[in-house]
Amino acid sequence: MPERRAKAIRRARERNIVIPTFAQMRDPSKIPAAFKAELKQIGLWDVHPRNLFRISWKNEAKEFGGGYDGVNYLEFPSSLTGTPARIIVMVGKWFPTGAHKVGAAFGCLVPRLVTGQFDPTTEKAVWPSTGNYCRGGAYDSALLGCESIAILPEGMSRERFEWLKKIASEVIATPGSESNVKEIFDKCWELRRSGQDLMIFNQFEEFGNYLWHYSVTGKAFEEMLEHVMRPNDTFRGSVFTTGSAGTIASGDYLKQVFPTSKIGASEALQCPTLLANGFGSHRIEGIGDKHVPWIHNVKNTDVITAIDDNAVVHLLRLFNEPVGRAYLVKMGVPEAFVNQLGLMGFSGIANVLSAIKMAKYYEMGENDVVVTVLTDSMQLYGSRIDEMRKEEGEYTEAMAAADFARYLLGTSTDNMLELSYADRKRVHNLKYYTWVEQQGKTYPEIQDQWYDPNYWTDIQKQMGEIDALITDFNHEVGLVK
Numbered sequence: 001m002p003e004r005r006a007k008a009i010r011r012a013r014e015r016n017i018v019i020p021t022f023a024q025m026r027d028p029s030k031i032p033a034a035f036k037a038e039l040k041q042i043g044l045w046d047v048h049p050r051n052l053f054r055i056s057w058k059n060e061a062k063e064f065g066g067g068y069d070g071v072n073y074l075e076f077p078s079s080l081t082g083t084p085a086r087i088i089v090m091v092g093k094w095f096p097t098g099a100h101k102v103g104a105a106f107g108c109l110v111p112r113l114v115t116g117q118f119d120p121t122t123e124k125a126v127w128p129s130t131g132n133y134c135r136g137g138a139y140d141s142a143l144l145g146c147e148s149i150a151i152l153p154e155g156m157s158r159e160r161f162e163w164l165k166k167i168a169s170e171v172i173a174t175p176g177s178e179s180n181v182k183e184i185f186d187k188c189w190e191l192r193r194s195g196q197d198l199m200i201f202n203q204f205e206e207f208g209n210y211l212w213h214y215s216v217t218g219k220a221f222e223e224m225l226e227h228v229m230r231p232n233d234t235f236r237g238s239v240f241t242t243g244s245a246g247t248i249a250s251g252d253y254l255k256q257v258f259p260t261s262k263i264g265a266s267e268a269l270q271c272p273t274l275l276a277n278g279f280g281s282h283r284i285e286g287i288g289d290k291h292v293p294w295i296h297n298v299k300n301t302d303v304i305t306a307i308d309d310n311a312v313v314h315l316l317r318l319f320n321e322p323v324g325r326a327y328l329v330k331m332g333v334p335e336a337f338v339n340q341l342g343l344m345g346f347s348g349i350a351n352v353l354s355a356i357k358m359a360k361y362y363e364m365g366e367n368d369v370v371v372t373v374l375t376d377s378m379q380l381y382g383s384r385i386d387e388m389r390k391e392e393g394e395y396t397e398a399m400a401a402a403d404f405a406r407y408l409l410g411t412s413t414d415n416m417l418e419l420s421y422a423d424r425k426r427v428h429n430l431k432y433y434t435w436v437e438q439q440g441k442t443y444p445e446i447q448d449q450w451y452d453p454n455y456w457t458d459i460q461k462q463m464g465e466i467d468a469l470i471t472d473f474n475h476e477v478g479l480v481k
Contacts, residue, residue, distance in 0.1 A: 005116030005473075012477045015145045017049045019110055019474060021467040022212070025056050025103070026219045028068040032480065040065045044096055047142045047167065051096045055103045057220035059094045066094075071224040074340060074374070076352060079332045082409040084366040085236075085359035088228060089352065090220060091343050092375045097163075099376035100217070101129075101203075102136035104246045107212025108201040109140055111466050114473040117199075120146035124169065124198040126191060128184045131156045131285055132376055133203045133244065138168035149191070149198065151184050153177050156285055158383040179271045179281050179289045185439065205294040205439065207459050209246035215463045218253025221371055229369060236368045239264030239305070239354045241287040241347050242274070245296035247373055252300055252456065254371075262302040262362070266354035269306040269415055274427050283309040285346045285381075291434040294441065297456050298428040299449075305357045306415040307350045311407040315349050317388055317395050318403045320378055327400035345381050348374035353411060361413040425450070 011017070024030045031053050038050045043064045045051075060066030072091040078084050092100040109125060112118035118125070124147045127137030134150035141148035150168040152160065155177030164171045174183040181204070188200050203209045225235055235258045238251040242265045251263035267274050268282035271289040279290045284307065292298065318324035319341035329335045344352065351372040359370050389395070417423060428450055435441040448455050474480045 001116035003116075004119040005114070007119050007121045008113050008116065009473065009476050011120050011145050012473070013479070015049060016479065017144060018052070018477065018479050019114065019470050020053050020055065021470045022215050022463050023467055024053065025216045028053075028056055028058050031068075036067060039067065044094070045098070047139070049143050052106070052140075052143055054096050055106050056095075057090055057100070057217065061091075061094050070227065071220045073224050073228070074337075074343060075228065077334060077337055078366075079334070080328065080337070080408060081352075081356050081359075082411060083356055083359045083364065085364035086228075086233070086366070086369045087352065087355045087359065088224065088369060088371050089348070089355075090217070090224060090371070090373045092348075092373060093343050093377040093379070097132070097135050097139050098379050099132040099136065100247070100373065101132035101375070102139055103212050103216060104203060104209040104244070105133055105136035105140045105201070107208035108203065108206040109137065109144070109208070110470065111208055112199065112201075113144065114466075114469045118146075120144055122197050124149055124196065126188065126198050126200040127151065128188050128200065128202050128204075130181065130184070130243070130287075131160050131380075134168070135160060135164060137201060138164060141169075142167055151187050153180050153183070155180075157380055159380045177281060177283070179268070179279070181290055182434075182438075203244040203246060204291070205435070205441075207295055209244060210249040210295040210297075211459060211462060211466075213246045214249040214253050214460055217247060217373070218250035221250055221254055222257055225369065225371070230367070233367045233369055235261055236362060236364055236370055237262030237264060237302070237358060238371045239266055239303075239351070239358045240372055241266045241284065241307070241350050241354065242293065242296060243287040243347070245293035247375075248296065248301070252297055252460070255300065262358070263300055264303045264305060264354060264358050265296070265301045266305045266307055266350060268350075269308045272306050272415070273430065274304045275306045275415065275417055277426075277430065283346070284312050284350045287347050287350065292427060292430045294431060294435050294439075297449075298424050298431075300456070301424065301427070302419055303358065303361070304417045304419065304427075305354050305361075307353050307357075311353060311411075312346055312349045313384070313388070314403045315353075315407050316346065316381065316384065318400055318407075319344060319349070320385060321395040321400075323395050323397055324400045324403070327397050327404065331404065342378040344374050345376040345378060346384075348376065351375070353407075356408075356411045357413055357416060360411065361416055361418075
């Protein structure tokens with residue numbers, strides 16, 4: 001490993017690469033002023049090593065030359081949600097690649113790089129994903145000067161594939177769509193047996209994904225709440241479509257800061273794995289299912305909710321078609337807010353619906369706060385609007401009225417489960433079939449996840465150690481004083 005680490009250091013020196021620490025991602029004031037000055041001449045999506053310092057929730061909301069501001073967030077008005085509760089979301093559009101998954105990929109790749117486990121001069125970084133994670137991984141790989149293989153289902157949006165072909169060294173489309181995760185895992189085993197020099201960064205099992213969200217996303221939520229909460233407000237909880245179960249790690253952080261808060265896990269109703277041990281196919285891009293991710297701390301999850309993918313795809317039109325937006329304004333939704341609805345992609349809409357259901361289930365009022373994230377934005381779904389126009393015709397005010405009444409104001413508490421100890425254990429036990437039987441985890445490991453009281457907190461404590469390793473790496477590269 002020392003030899004591999006030395007190669008990584010030489011590569012970083014040759015390519016002018018400096019790696020940010022988790023602490024700098026949490027608090028950009030710690031970033032050297034010289035790097036901030038450089039960013040004034042760099043676009044948000046440019047393949048430039050300094051954009052590693054834009055892996056943060058606090059980027060200025062602009063596509064070129066932006067610095068840092070407070071956490072990017074949006075509060076949904078009750079006129080849209082149909083609940084008096086305060087639903088506040090953090091916005092993922094202002095990350096490089098337009099999605100926060102670039103941070104999760106960083107959390108997986110960089111610890112391996114700075115410790116010499118991964119050699120960027122010879123190994124390919126493999127990124128299995130249902131969309132945004134492999135985009136983030138390919139982007140991080142390009143910034144760090146290594147080859148990448150992006151794996152995602154063939155049914156994902158056209159925009160994802162078009163962008164990946166420009167950034168990744170190789171793109172592999174696996175059979176199926178959003179919920180076909182096992183096919184992605186099968187491709188990874190095929191690559192392992194191929195004899196190629198590669199390392200697979202599987203977001204569903206990589207604790208770097210969990211740790212990045214616990215320490216960076218969780219802290220961003222805390223700061224946002226400090227900024228927006230009024231004296232009589234109460235933070236009631238967070239809820240996330242689970243996907244790889246990375247983002248829900250921020251709920252673990254928030255529950256430590258706000259011990260009475262709840263953590264909600266959400267999935268597609270058409271694939272109710274957590275809710276009912278079920279399986280199926282769905283259209284909510286960004287939340288692959290049919291298994292329980294290894295990095296999901298199920299024992300800390302309080303409620304499960306399932307979202308009908310019909311609601312998500314219809315609301316995509318309501319939120320983005322001119323007729324739909326005009327109707328929302330007509331119904332009293334502030335026009336300034338309506339103009340920002342493009343900040344939501346499919347998984348963001350599902351997250352907001354999950355927050356509405358959580359607020360209604362717990363009968364929250366105007367002083368209760370629920371949070372979630374908008375993983376990506378409409379930048380990745382324009383082709384889906386075109387497809388729906390061809391299938392369903394032009395969007396009309398009558399369609400907008402029906403979608404608003406049924407899928408927003410009509411959101412109910414059906415398909416929800418508040419978890420008992422036995423319910424949590426049942427969901428946790430589902431990990432066995434994927435991870436122990438198929439993916440090489442051991443029986444003692446899955447037992448430790450449930451019974452070892454230090455299992456998850458020991459992972460959470462690793463951030464300081466990783467930051468020390470990054471700092472030492474940068475000093476040896478010699479580009480930071």
